[in-house]
Amino acid sequence: MGLGERGGWDKSESRYCGVETEFEDDMPRLLSYNLSSSGFDFVVAPLMDPTYRPSLLEAENGSSHVLPFAGSDLVLSPSQWSSHVVGKISTWIDLDSEDEIFRMDSETTLKQEIAWASHLSLQVYILLISCFYRVACLLPSPKRASCANYARCVNQILQGLSNMQLWLRIPLLKTYEDSLDVDSDDLVSEVSTLGRDSWELWNSFRLICENHSQLSLALDILSTLPSVNSIGRWFGEPVRVAIVHTDSFLTNARGYPCLSKSHQKLITGFFNHSVQMVLSGKPLHNIPAESTGSAANHIDKNVNSVERHPLRSYLDYVGYLYQRMEPLSEQERIELGYRDFLQAPLQPLMDNLEAQTYETFEKDSVKYIQYQRAICKALLDRVPDGKASAITTVLMVVGAGRGPLVRAALQAAEETGRKLKVYAVEKNPNAVVTLHSLVKLEGWENVVTIVSCDMRLWNAPEKADILVSELLGSFGDNELSPECLDGAQRFLKQDGISIPSSYVNAFFFFLFIFLMRRWIISIMFH
């Protein structure tokens, strides 16, 4: 999901720019109009007729009614539902309304619509496992500052939801005063009654939802933006979509839509965080040969006509902003998938790591350069220039994996002109296979001895001058490095050294940050 590599609109991944539409019960026509020739990749469309109210339908038809969804699940293929439709939950719902019937109607509708969306995505999950988690529903923004019942109900739904993301819609507003500056749009007039910073609203909502990983954000980008500090706070949040309203666009000298510098900065910042864009609203620019009227209402009966989509010039502008960005460096591309994700700590002693994990380690070139520098310094320190050809330093890499530290050590020896003998100790037999082929391929047979066993059980034939390891793990000890390295100390000569020579357990540091996070955030942003 999300934007592909920079340098062009990458079509290899679906869903990079969508369009918000109104209710249309002919889904295939809606898709055909908005996607096929118009350039959008997905629609954010209501799943249910907005006039539907459970209490009214029940009064009319008793219990034998059919829910007024936008088409049956069969009108689109499972992959079309998953890649091209984000279900928009009815915006009229208000689960914190004082009117009990309205509140009950809201809760029933919310559950029915999410159950329906989940039904659509469940088929997809079975048929197309790779689409897992691409399926999403857009929850309307809370209507009032106190939205505990809405959040409680969403939390309840999340507990039973395995195949879908919920995106809570929140307007990008700093304060109540901010919202008063903005024109009277439905959404804004709703949120202006909230009377508080929209980040606070999101924060209280997600806390009630216990920070559920399937709850993320859809941010409405309006014509006025909050301060840079206030915006910065959102970049630490799980924003999946930025909904850019047409009234946030200015008009350039040729009459085409464009964005202010601050809006441009915001949008490119979102691109950098793989946030998808959605365009919303009526076209407000009079461009020759382009039709006017609402994007949502403008479904021509003849969908095959070559008429330009009314929001096409807005889409082109967003595409232009994307293409204008500097392409990502190789390193940034590698890191992209790891941004903003908490990783489950690895257990390399208990488990045998997979090739993919080693490959990820090996891409961290900065780390291996630091090791190489440290080994260079150690070699120069231990072996004077005059004895460089007479003394062979014994170096042991304990936990050698597929060999990047062996390579760093041999490069250090070459760089310093020192003679080196390397023992590579590794307990993962699969990694040892790769290590063997690397040693052969590089012609290191004479200097590298591979030892396939747990370092704690190894009977080393000689003692080492330098012990090199990389077993820090997430908190400096989850790979059991203290225990393993303690077991390896017996290999070390009396005056031998260890690289790294020391490290601290960062657990308490992170615990402190975690416990003080609210205080730190308030200091940073107020």
Ligand SMILES: C[S@@+](CC[C@H](N)C(=O)[O-])C[C@H]1O[C@@H](n2cnc3c(N)ncnc32)[C@H](O)[C@@H]1O
């Ligand atoms: C974090 S990985 C680092 C691998 C490699 N040095 C690198 O940078 O890609 C740690 C390696 O140590 C190995 N290892 C962990 N405990 C070990 C032990 N007691 N004896 C031998 N190898 C061990 C693991 O199998 C794993 O390959």
